[in-house]
Amino acid sequence: MSEIQLWTLIGIVVTFGLYIGIAWRSRVKETKGFYVAGQGIPTIANGAAIGADWMSAASFISMAGLIAFMGYDGAIYLMGWTGGYVLLALLLAPYLRKWGKFTVPEFVGDRYSEVVRAIAAVAAIIVSFTYVVGQMNGGGIVFGRFLNIDLQYGVMIASVVIFVYAVLGGMKSITWTQVAQYTVLIIAYLIPAVAVAQVMTGIPVPQVSFGQILDGLNDLSVQLGLEVYTDPFSTRPMIDIFLVTMALMIGTSGLPHVIIRFYTTKTVRGSRYSAFWALFFIALLYTTAPAVGAFTKFNLLDGVNGTPTDALPDWVSNWAATGLVSVNENADVVNTVSNDPDAGADLTVNNDILVLASPEIAGLPAPIVGLVAAGGMAAALSTAAGLLLVISSSVSHDLYFQRFRQNASDSERLLVGRIAMAAAIVVAAIMGVNPPAFVAEVVAFAFGMAAASFFPALVLGIFWKRCNAIGAASGMVVGLALTITYMIYTLEVFGTVANDHLLGVSPEGVGTIGALVNFVVTIVVSKLTTPPSEEVSEMVEGIRYPAVQRRSPAGS
């Protein structure tokens, strides 16, 4: 066992012990504790938990790698995955917290009807499921690299761990574990980034200092046959950059596993500040990621540029074992680098390894490499746990018991939820071995679907009293159908043939159009049908004010 493997094993075992210890200490037995942690989570802790829940294997493992290869265009992920929190804070979080129940479909059920609730539950399951596949794959990559096993066995180990973990925790234990996981993952992300920034520029603040290497990076990229790093629109046209960014933003604020976190705060005011703290914690990583991408790419290109293929740095052969790095057999000297296996470059590097490999590429000591592996696992596990909770609550709370067994006991509800979770993990693991695209892109599809289904129904439900059940149902069905159809049309998933993009719209960006269509359909159909009942108007009125009025407005 190499030194790096030893430290990885130590990092993973210690952190897993910590999580399971916390999960065990704060386990719950009642449904309210299980779904919304008894609504007793302090604001900053909730913010950190949202951060961990939010920052998935995609954020931790793939994002900096994607940015490294996309250059400017990587900003779609940076802006898209943070801008949605503004929408959440302003449009959804305080109102949904005021209404205060367990799941997102449940709000939709109260506001519209039981049929809409069922549609929303199915949408929540599809969205969360797509998302969890990415986590499986991410966890598998970590195990695969550091314990030297095939990706498929890595995925299997990851799913067993996630299963044990998810069954242990209701929302309460998941939340407190996520606070610990956030701490692990942010430390694991920042230490190598700060170290690399210090070594390369003498300024230990990566956010500021990566500006200094951009010129050099642009030159190196051109020499090795890549695009100029800071030039926009090299991978996508402007219209598509706009659509994808918007789809990710709207999708963020429509993701059930994120929204549900705002149900767990103590007060309406707490839910607003939770959004602030969540974005604060997320921004720590998201402003560092582009620096990590730029530094790592600079080091990578600098280390291999013009190097004979038999004298490449150690990390190349270490990672070659996972199949994620490969050297062209016909090349003697590295003159071209690519992330696309079909490009036939002298050195091919998969996006997903850049963060995990960055300490090695920069030549940092082995314990830090182990720490990064533990951070990657923390990111994958925390998000998977949150998603599996949504899947299990949708299946058990919103579908099975709502439709078939309204009088079921608490323990029966939890049991059915856990069975649903187990089934979801098995299917997700199978798909995790053969993901439709890179990890971050798999996740991007979930956003498109969330954008096209939930967001319009929730926003209109809060801000437009006239919006009715038929309108919301038609909007969700049409928006979701359009989005999924276009994704299947343009991608090779489920054995279909990939067709060309229409009007430059990529499958990741179609969610914006799906959301727009959803809004239009909902409004038109609502206008044409009867208004919702008096009670529904009362309910909407009620969620608009944080508390019962105790004083008249100032000045009166």
Next chain:
Amino acid sequence: MAETEDKSPGPPGDEGPPGGNGWRREYWRKNLRLMVVLLAIWFVVPFGLGIFFVEQLNQITIGGFPLGFWFAQQGSIYVFLLLILVYCLMMDRIDKEFGVEERDEAPASGSAAAGDAATEDGSKEGGDS
């Protein structure tokens, strides 16, 4: 939510809006106005500066960063954070002004010490029906 209405007192003063619930319209209007201003900034900075006009802004370089590139990969995120903070602070003020702020809540610094039972204002259950 019937409870809110029952308790809302007819404004004792005469310059209050007409009707017992006039304050609601006023509160909601202030909320919406704040929201629209913040959302306008939310749209202009990332999409305007970071995407539509990125090539023009990239002509300017600050600290090694082409400006448009900086807005797309750094600046937008700082702006988002600022927008949410402003929203939280302004809403605190509006809530206080209209007397609808919550009692007994944990301070924003997140002290876990506040009792669980005391933190609910009781109005939540009223919204369930």
